[in-house]
Amino acid sequence: MTAEAPKILIYSDGACSGNPGPGGWGAVLISGKHRKEISGGEVLTTNNRMELLAAISALEALKKRSEVALYTDSAYVKNGITGWVHSWKKNGWRTADKKPVKNVELWQALDALRNKHDVEWHWLKGHAGHPENERADELARLAMAPFKLAPRPSNPAKT
Known part of the structure; x- marks a missing residue:
């Protein structure tokens, strides 16, 4: 990586009330003294x-x-992007037992984005008192809250 590219720390988390159910995601991005928080649901x-x-x-x-x-704090994300995705791509986005990869459009998007950046992937234990991870969790839960009140569509989400 070039010297002018700053190291950015990202803490990401997702939350769901029921599975499937209303959900939210949150992320904290830190670059030096700059901090940005984003969320959605x-x-x-x-x-x-x-x-x-x-x-x-x-x-x-x-x-x-x-x-x-x-x-x-998601082993699913960490293991998927650092390991499983390579096999999935070789297998035409199918698992080892030839089934379609769940959330394939999201995995493809994440794979493309990680190739646009120099990303080190780290797993950390959730709900273990890490301030930025706790904040990402809080952002995810806050983003989920309005959807807990919304009527649910009749077609369930993929896992």
């Missing part, structure tokens, strides 16, 4: 989709190619 989703959307949205928020350390 959906009326009917899954925890895995929210975890993926948190990471995707955080990387999409970066305006230029960056060196990134992304922290997630």
Whole structure:
């Protein structure tokens, strides 16, 4: 990575009330003294989709190619993007047992974004008192709140 590209720390988290159910995602982006918080939600989703959307949205928020350390408490996201995705791509986005990859459009988006940046992926234990991870969780829960009151569509979300 070039010297002018700052190291950006990203803490991402997703939340879901029911699985599927209303969900939210949140992310904290830190670059030096600068801090940005982003979040969003959906009326009917899954925890895995929210975890993926948190990471995707955080990387999409970066305006230029960056060196990134992304922290997630989701083993699904961490293991998927650092390991499983390579096999899925070779297998035409199918799992080892030839089934379609769940959340394929989100995995494809995350894969494309990670290739636009120099990303180090880190797993950290959730709800363990890490301030930025706790804040990302709070943002996800706050973003989910309005959707808990919304009527649910009749077609359930993918896992």
